[in-house]
Amino acid sequence: MLSLPNPPPSPAGEHDAGTDGQDLEELLQDRGFGHWRSLLESLMARYSGWLTHYWVDDRFNLDVWPQADVIRVLVRLPEACAGDDLAFALALSQCDFLVRLARDEATGQPWDALSQSYAEFQREHQQAEPYWGLQAPWSPEVFANWALAHLPQRH
Incomplete structure (x- = not known):
């Protein structure tokens, strides 16, 4: 099993000013990213x-850390970047949950979360092993390009 001695800190364990009780959908709308x-x-x-498999514990079935990561990005994004899809995509590329490998x-064979879900990878690979990476498997630019290519057009 590949794993770091300690997983990165979880958003649930951090207390960023202004992120507690924030609603993701509301923040997306307010910042121009609905x-x-x-x-x-x-x-x-x-x-x-992924987290359930990593910890071998069904209590992690409700994984809110990715949403907390995105909320933190939205809260920290400078107002000047509101509605700037590229700036948001590059900021998202730094989310902690993206180092789940x-x-x-x-x-x-590595799992590529940009091309399939972890559940699909597990079904195809009976010896799938989750581990914490040191960084996401793609550069910020590759992630941003993927996100922008899959982003629905604004109305």
């Missing part, structure tokens, strides 16, 4: 089950 909702839901859903222990 059109990101479906993409963010899809991205966060790709990580569903996995690979097939038998083949060494």
Whole structure:
């Protein structure tokens, strides 16, 4: 099993001023990113089950850390970046939940969360092993390009 001695700190354990009790959908609308909702839901859903598998504990089935990461990005994003899709995508690329990685222990094939969910990877790879990485497996630019390419057009 590949893992770091200690996983990165969780958003639940951090107390950033202004993030407690924030509503993601409301923040997205207020900052001019309402059109990101479906993409963010899809991205966060790709990580569903990873934490449960990592900790081997069903109590982590309701994983709110990715949403807390996105809320923190929105709260910290400068007002001048409101509605700037590229700036938001680059900021999102630094979310802690993106360092949740996995690979097939038998083949060494890594999981790519930008192309499939963790659940799909587990179904295809019986020896899937989750681990905390030191950084996301893509550069901020690659992540931003992926996000912008999958972003619904504004109405």
